[in-house]
Amino acid sequence: MTVVNAVEQIRSSKGGRPTREAAAELGERILDIALEHFLRYGFEGASMDAIAADVQVSKRTLYQRHQSKKGLLLSVRERERHVYRAIVNIPLPRGSVRQQIGMLAHNILDAILNARALGFMKLAQEIRRAEPGLVEDGAFEAMTSYWAGAFRSVLSRDPMLADYEPDRLQSVASVLFDALVTVPFARTTIVGNLEDSKQARSIEIERVLDVLAGGIPSLQRP
Incomplete structure (x- = not known):
């Protein structure tokens, strides 16, 4: 089961927001994938769309958590x-x-x-x-x-x-x-x-x- 599937399962089973643990796990996965993209493509070459696709979340989720690509980079750093x-x-x-x-x-x-x-x-x-x-x-x-x-x-x-x-x-x-x-x-x-x-x-x-x-x-x- 992927991190995202686990989060969605918890969300659907309780009919609300994911648990703090699941949200934190997703947050770590976002930072892991973002780091991979920044190291591979550089800051300019990294794409929020590609990062979201690899994490298996919507781009909106990235912006809700980090506001911008700059914000995501600073969170990784x-x-x-x-x-x-x-x-x-x-x-x-x-x-x-x-x-x-x-x-x-x-x-x-x-x-x-x-x-x-x-x-x-x-x-x-x-x-x-x-x-x-x-x-x-x-x-x-x-x-x-x-x-x-x-x-x-x-x-x-x-x-x-x-x-x-x-x-x-x-x-x-x-x-x-x-x-x-x-x-x-x-x-x-x-x-x-x-x-x-x-x-x-x-x-x-x-x-x-x-x-x-x-x-x-x-x-x-x-």
Whole structure:
């Protein structure tokens, strides 16, 4: 049974609106299909008619929920944003500061270097060229700041850094984030001199941690 059939069955059996659960399930399916279309055809090439047909709902349903194609795109992006924010909320295993910082960097890089994340970033670049201002609301900066905050959280629990002022701790966290995430990501996707594999990322993260450990004793090998 499709999502839409399930919704219609609930609607007809009760003679009213679908249950909250069914409506939420349909909402997720709409966003899933919309994401596929945006990634495949781009913002300009994606069609509300085609999206509605693939979801098996009327185009009116899409407009009722999202007002416009722009609104649908922003809804998709908002869901993706929450997915990627949650990367750093995964509980870290017990270990040294070095091990936990390394694990954070691994988790983020593994997530943002998959096909879905890269496709969405490419879509965002296309939109910036075609529709300047459409997605320029600081969401990306807020995301990276949130991720860097996870690095700071690990550092703040380290007794060796207990005397650091908040601003200094934030600066250290930002340096770690850039060195362990921003630079490896750019080397993989733009420069092309870092292999896109877990093993290559692991070697690079350990290399960078070794370099930084000279100034941050907490990052020294056990």
